Amino acid sequence: MGRTGQQMRRRTAQAIERGQTGSKRAPGTLGRGAKLRYRFDNSMSRGTPALVAWLALLTLVLILVFGLITSLFHLRGSHQQGFFRQVFFSLMHALDPGAIGGDSGTWRFLFTMLVLTIAGLFIVSALIGVIAAGIDTKLADLRRGRSAVIEKDHTVILGWSEAVFTIVRELSIANESRRKPVIVVLADRDKVEMEDELREKLGDLRGTRVVVRSGSPIDIGDLALSSPHAARSVIVLAPDSEDPDSEVIKALLALTHTGEDGPPIVAEIQDPQNLEAARMVGGGRTVIVDKRETVARLIVQTSRQSGAAAVYTELFDFDGDEIYFHVDPALAGSTYADAQLAYEQASVIGLLDADGRATLNPPPSTPIGTRTLIVVAEDDSALAGQQKVGAEPDDSVFSTITAPGEGPSTSLLIGWNERAVVIVRELDNYAEPGSSLVVLTEFGTPQLPTLVNLTATVIQGRTTDRATLTQHVTTDLNQIIVLCYSDDFGVQQADARTLVTLLHVREIIGDVVEAPAVVSEMLDDRNRTLAEVAHVDDVIVSDEILSLMLTQLSEDPRLEPVFADLLDADGAEIYLRPAEWYVEPGNEVSFATIVAGATRRGETAFGYRTAALARDAGNGFGVQVNPAKSELFTITPGDRVVVLAED
Numbered sequence: 001m002g003r004t005g006q007q008m009r010r011r012t013a014q015a016i017e018r019g020q021t022g023s024k025r026a027p028g029t030l031g032r033g034a035k036l037r038y039r040f041d042n043s044m045s046r047g048t049p050a051l052v053a054w055l056a057l058l059t060l061v062l063i064l065v066f067g068l069i070t071s072l073f074h075l076r077g078s079h080q081q082g083f084f085r086q087v088f089f090s091l092m093h094a095l096d097p098g099a100i101g102g103d104s105g106t107w108r109f110l111f112t113m114l115v116l117t118i119a120g121l122f123i124v125s126a127l128i129g130v131i132a133a134g135i136d137t138k139l140a141d142l143r144r145g146r147s148a149v150i151e152k153d154h155t156v157i158l159g160w161s162e163a164v165f166t167i168v169r170e171l172s173i174a175n176e177s178r179r180k181p182v183i184v185v186l187a188d189r190d191k192v193e194m195e196d197e198l199r200e201k202l203g204d205l206r207g208t209r210v211v212v213r214s215g216s217p218i219d220i221g222d223l224a225l226s227s228p229h230a231a232r233s234v235i236v237l238a239p240d241s242e243d244p245d246s247e248v249i250k251a252l253l254a255l256t257h258t259g260e261d262g263p264p265i266v267a268e269i270q271d272p273q274n275l276e277a278a279r280m281v282g283g284g285r286t287v288i289v290d291k292r293e294t295v296a297r298l299i300v301q302t303s304r305q306s307g308a309a310a311v312y313t314e315l316f317d318f319d320g321d322e323i324y325f326h327v328d329p330a331l332a333g334s335t336y337a338d339a340q341l342a343y344e345q346a347s348v349i350g351l352l353d354a355d356g357r358a359t360l361n362p363p364p365s366t367p368i369g370t371r372t373l374i375v376v377a378e379d380d381s382a383l384a385g386q387q388k389v390g391a392e393p394d395d396s397v398f399s400t401i402t403a404p405g406e407g408p409s410t411s412l413l414i415g416w417n418e419r420a421v422v423i424v425r426e427l428d429n430y431a432e433p434g435s436s437l438v439v440l441t442e443f444g445t446p447q448l449p450t451l452v453n454l455t456a457t458v459i460q461g462r463t464t465d466r467a468t469l470t471q472h473v474t475t476d477l478n479q480i481i482v483l484c485y486s487d488d489f490g491v492q493q494a495d496a497r498t499l500v501t502l503l504h505v506r507e508i509i510g511d512v513v514e515a516p517a518v519v520s521e522m523l524d525d526r527n528r529t530l531a532e533v534a535h536v537d538d539v540i541v542s543d544e545i546l547s548l549m550l551t552q553l554s555e556d557p558r559l560e561p562v563f564a565d566l567l568d569a570d571g572a573e574i575y576l577r578p579a580e581w582y583v584e585p586g587n588e589v590s591f592a593t594i595v596a597g598a599t600r601r602g603e604t605a606f607g608y609r610t611a612a613l614a615r616d617a618g619n620g621f622g623v624q625v626n627p628a629k630s631e632l633f634t635i636t637p638g639d640r641v642v643v644l645a646e647d
Contacts, residue, residue, distance in 0.1 A: 005501050008055050017400055020606040028516065030513070033127045039085070040382070047134070047137075048130060048131070048133065048134030048137065049132040051134075052127065052130060052131070052134075053302055055123055055126055055130065055357075058121050059091075059094060059120075060182070061314040062090075062094060062116070062119055062123065063086060063087050063090040063091045063094055063116075065089075065169065066086075066090040066093075066094075066112065066115075066116045067083060067086040067087035067089075067090045068083070068085075068086075069112060070086040070089075070090065070109070070112065071086045073108070075106065075108055075109035075112055076109055081284075085559045090116060093113050093116045093117050093120060094116055094117070094119065094120030094123065094414075095120060095122075095124060109433075112158075113329070113510065114408065115348075137475060143513055145215070146214065146215070146225070147213075147225070148225050148227065149184050149211055149213060149225060149226055149227045150213070150223065150227065151182045151184065151227055151230065151231075152181040152230045152231075153230075153231070153232045153238070153626040154181070154183065154211075154227070154230075154232060155171055155181075155182075155183050155184070155231060155232055155233055155234075155235065155554060156183075156184045156185075156186065156226045156227075156228050156231045156233070156234045156235070157184070157185045157186070157234075157235045157237065158186050158187070158217035158223075158226070158234065158235065158236045158237065158251050158255075159187055159217055159237035159238065159239045159248075159251070160185070160187035160188075160189050160194065160239060160240075161237050161238065161239060161240050161543070162235060162524075162543050163237055163268075163543050163544075163546065163547040163550070164185065164187075164198075165197075165198070165202060166525070166543070166544050166547035166548065166551075167235060167237075167547050167550060167551050168183055168185075168198065168202060168203075168208075168210060169202055169203070169418045169550060170286070170317055170318045170319075170547070170551040170552075171183055171208065171318075171551055171554075172202075172206045172207075172208040173206065173207040173317075173318040173319055174551070174555055175207070175317045176206050177209045177379065177381050178360065180207075181207065181208045181209070181211070182208070182210075182211060183208060183209070184207050184210075184211045184213065184226045184227070185198075185210065185211070185212045185213070186213045186214075186215055186217055186222070186223065186225060186226040187214070187215075187217070187239075188214070188215065188216045188217070188239075189214060190214060191212050191213065191214040191386075194212045194214075195212050198210060198212070207542075208515055212223045212590060213226055215260070216250050217236070217247070217250075217251040217254065217312065217332060218247060218250035218253075218254055220254050220257065221256070222435045223251075223254050224342060228255060228262065228263070228540050229258075229261075229262050229263070231263045232263055233263050233265070233266065233554040233555070234255060234262075234263055234264070234265045234266070234554075235265075235266050235267075235551070235554050236248050236251050236252065236255075236265060236266070236267035236268070236552055238266060238268050238269070238291070238552075239269050244270055245269050245270055245271050245274040245278070246274075248267050248268070248269060248278065248351045249274065249277055249278050249281055251267075252265065252267060252278060252281045252282045252286060253281055256281065256282060256283050256285075256286070256314050261286070262285060263287055263435065264285050264286070264287065264554070264557045265282060265286040265287070266286075266287045266289065266550050266557070267282065267286060267287070267288055268288075268291050268546060268550060269288055269289070269290055269291065270291050270292060271292070272290050272292060272293055272514060274611045275288060276458075287553050287557050287560050289546065289549060289550060289553070289614045291546050292419050292422060294545075294546060294549065294567065295419055295420035295540065295542045295545065295546060296420075296423045296426060296544060297417045297422070297520060297567040297568070298312060298424055298567060299423055299481060299519055299540050299566060299634065300423055300426040300427055300430065300481075300482075301566075301573060301574065302517075302519045302540060303411075303427075303479040303480075303481045303517055303519040304430065304479060304517065304575075305575060305576045306517040306518075306576070307604050307609050307621055307622070307623055307640065308574055308575075308576060309519065309539065309540055310621045310623040311574055311576070311607060311623055311625060311642055312545070312566075312574070313545070313548070314623065314625045315376065315566075316446070316545065316548035316552060317547055317548050318551070318552075320378070320625065321376050321377060321378050321625045321626040322373060322376070322377075322421070322552065323349075323375070323376055323552075323559060323562060324374075324376075324377050324379075324380045324383060324556075325352060325372050325373065325374060325375070325376055325556070326346070326371070326372065326373045326375050326377075326380075326383045326559060327372050327373070328373060330341070331368045331373070331406075332368055332369060332370065333367075333368075334368050335362035335364060335365050335366060335367055335368065336348070336351065336362050336364055336366040336367075336368065337365065337599050338368075338369055339373060340595055340596075340599055340604060341388070341389050341393070341592055341595060341629065342386075342388065342597065343375070343386040343388070343629075344387040344389050344628055344629050344630065345377065345378065345381060345386060345626070345628055345629075346376065346377040346382075346386050346626065347375060347376040347377075347595075347604075347605075347606035347607075347626045348373050348375050348604075349361065349372075349374055349375065349376055349604050349606055349644055349646075350362065350374035350562070350565075350572075351366065351368070351371040351372070351373065351374060351440070351505065352371060352372040352374055352558065352561075352562075353371055353374075354370070354371075356558065356561060357561060358374060358558075358561035358564075358565055359565075360374065360562065360563045360565050360566065360571065360604070360644050361572035361603065361604040361644040361645060361646070363602065364599050364602065366375060370622075371467050371484070374480065376606050376626045378626070383403060385522075389592055389630070391435065391590040391591075391592045391629055391630040392592065392594075393590070393592050393593045393595070393596035393597075393616060394590070394593045395483070395590060395593075395596065397583045397584045397587045397589055397593060397594075398498045398582070398583060398584075398596075398597050398599065398600060399581055399582055399583055399584055400579055401580060403451065403577075403581055403601075406432055407432055407433050408431070408434035408435045408436070409432065409436075409477045409478040409479070410434070410435065410436050410437075410476065410477050410478055411427060411431075411435070411436070411437045411438070411454075411477065411478060411480070411481070412437075412438050412440065412472055412473065412477055412479075412480045412481070412485065412516075413427075413437060413438070413439045413440070413481045413483065414440050414441070414444050414463050414469075414480065414481065414482045414501060414505075415440075415441055415442075415463055415482055415483035415485060415498070415501070416439070416441040416443065416444035416487075417444070417484065417485060417486045417487045417619065418486070418487055419460075419483070419521075419542075420439075420444075420446065420483060421447065421448070421449055423481065423483070424437065424439070424448055424451070424454070424456065425448060425449045425451075426569060427454060428449075428451045428452055428453050428454045429453075429569035430569055430647065431454050432453060433453050434453075434455075435453055435455070436452050436454065436455045436456075436457070437454045437455070437456040437457070438456075438457050438459060438472060439456060439457065439458045439459065440459050440461055440463060440468075440469075440472050441458070441459075441460065441461075441463065442460070442461060442462050442463045442464075442485075443485050443487070443488045444487060446458045446486075448559055459472070463497070463501050464497055464500045464501055464504070466504050469501070469504045469505060469508060470508055473504075473505050473508045473509065475509060475510075475514075475515060475516065476516075477516040478516055478517070479516055479517045479518075479519070480505060480516050480517070480518045480519070481519055481520075482498055482501050482502055482505065482518070482519070482520040482521065483496075483498075483521050484497070484498045484521050484522065484523055485497060486523060486542075491523045491524050492524065492527075494523055495522055495523055495524055495527040497531055498521070498522065498527075499519060499530055499531060502518075502520055502531060502625065505518060506518070519538050519539070519540065520540070521541075521542060522539055522540070522541045522542070523541070523542060523543065524541070525541045525543075525544045527540055528598055549563060569647075571646070572604075572644040572645060572646060573644070573645070573647065574642065574643070574644060575604075575642075575643050575644075575645050576609055576640040576641070576642055576643075577640060577641055577643055577645075578639075578640060579594070579608075579633075579635045579639040579640060579641050580635065580637075580639075581641070582594055582597030582598050582601070582605070582641055583597050583635055584635070585635045585636065585637065586634075586635060586636075587634070587635055588632050588633070588634045589632065589633060589635065590629060590630055590631065590632055590633075591605075591608065591627045591629050591630070591631050591632075592629040592630065594608070594628065594633070594641055598641065598643050601642040601645075602645070602646070603644065603645040604643060604644040604645070605641050605642065605643045606625065606626055606642060606643070607623060607624055607625040607626065607627070607641070607642030607643070608624050608633060608639070608640070608641055608642060609621075609622045609623045609624070609637030609639065609640040609641075609642065610622040610624070610639055611636060611637065611639050611640075612636075623642065625642065
């Protein structure tokens with residue numbers, strides 16, 4: 001029995017070695033049939049073109065065989081017309097089943113044509129199926145967004161977040177003067193879903209075309225789909241993930257792995273601890289925006305005076321007036337004071353040195369020389385043809401009021417999140433010695449930084465409770481900051497709690513003339529309109545304000561030092577100061593006179609706020625940036641002048 005089993009196993013092994021041909025060969029080698037099948041499988045894996053080629057080859061063999069049979073056996077009888085003619089007739093029968101209906105001849109000929117027609121039906125049916133499947137596959141590939149973008153001078157947005165809608169909208173405004181502008185969005189999401197969201201949330205894009213591609217920004221192959229090296233600029237967004245900064249840094253690595261050559265890059269970082277790594281990876285052509293620090297500084301800046309948020313929004317977005325750079329050789333021998341009154345529809349606010357260093361509100365006697373002007377204007381295309389100022393300043397109405405000292409301040413911070421520590425630190429930088437701060441929060445465990453000028457007190461309490469708020473919200477406060485609980489709730493729930501708190505705060509304050517400035521932080525821009533019910537004119541939407549800055553920087557990276565100076569505690573900041581500090585109240589004066597009055601105080605005036613419209617959201621809460629120098633204003637109590645000044 002054992003010997004029989006060994007013999008059977010030996011015979012089985014020999015049969016396996018023989019393979020399909022039955023011939024013996026060395027163990028481990030493949031038979032001819034296996035090799036042919038392998039080559040056939042490789043050709044089939046090439047997709048639709050290979051399938052069509054095989055069907056074409058099969059059709060050629062079919063018509064040649066039947067043409068040869070018809071010719072050799074003279075099946076057409078007296079109608080025989082040569083071999084190639086028979087091949088052509090065979091092709092017609094293979095492609096058109098109706099051709100057999102017109103045939104005549106012997107039964108052998110008719111039966112042969114019937115067999116050919118049936119074989120042709122199978123081939124044509126298979127061909128139609130292959131072509132249809134190939135078209136469906138190609139359409140599916142196109143819908144997946146896997147084809148390379150062939151564009152130049154376009155803007156590339158890498159990543160996906162709520163910020164993408166604001167950025168695309170702002171870029172469409174900035175691109176109005178460009179010819180056939182294109183924005184390319186590359187994100188690791190479904191292409192159709194992204195296109196649907198963009199179409200739903202964005203209206204008219206003013207001629208800008210948005211191209212969406214699906215792929216990972218950290219994959220070099222996927223990144224190439226957006227043609228980043230041919231772009232005008234690249235914006236890298238922090239995605240909605242557990243570790244967004246690491247993905248931003250990886251995207252920067254993918255963008256800069258070939259060297260320093262390429263378009264400027266703007267990226268956002270959420271955690272300040274990752275700033276140095278991002279700057280090291282990004283190199284000299286990358287501008288890194290610290291989201292936490294930027295938003296915190298902006299909240300502090302706007303909390304110090306009512307209406308400042310409207311000014312910052314006007315400067316950072318492209319709808320209205322924004323910051324540009326302008327070179328005017330005619331002003332080379334003039335001073336900064338002369339430059340402020342040089343243009344009718346543009347406001348000079350600073351100078352840019354050749355090394356890229358920006359100085360806002362320099363001393364009036366500073367010579368212009370070869371420096372570039374930093375101006376606020378409606379559009380950069382209008383700077384070249386700027387008219388000269390049409391109104392002369394009236395120095396007879398200049399005010400002689402001396403600005404009082406600020407003195408210690410009292411502040412209230414309601415709520416707590418990851419930006420609160422930076423906000424408290426910035427408040428301490430601006431505060432005078434002896435100032436006080438109360439932190440009222442329901443969630444979180446506040447860890448206060450080391451303070452120099454502030455004395456801070458932390459109180460735990462329900463920030464949506466009217467009785468709790470009444471104990472701490474008083475009209476003698478200088479500023480009230482309401483933060484959202486973004487660390488503890490989702491976007492809508494956090495904003496809802498903030499809105500409830502704002503309603504209580506506004507009702508407690510009432511219509512006091514010298515009411516404290518109230519600034520609030522929102523996460524969703526749609527909730528800004530709801531906040532207007534509480535008559536809060538300073539609402540900072542974290543993602544939106546940062547998106548506006550990213551868009552501006554992508555259009556002109558030279559704005560980086562300008563924005564840094566605007567938001568830094570050192571140097572010049574934006575203030576809304578009483579108009580009677582500059583001109584006597586009750587007089588009708590031109591804005592050129594107000595500018596000249598501010599220059600006498602070492603300040604730069606570039607806007608105005610009307611007290612009568614301070615609560616009107618439809619009119620920008622009364623804020624008008626960069627009015628014409630010849631525009632007339634009647635100074636009334638409560639009116640403010642928007643200036644750049646030292647603290």
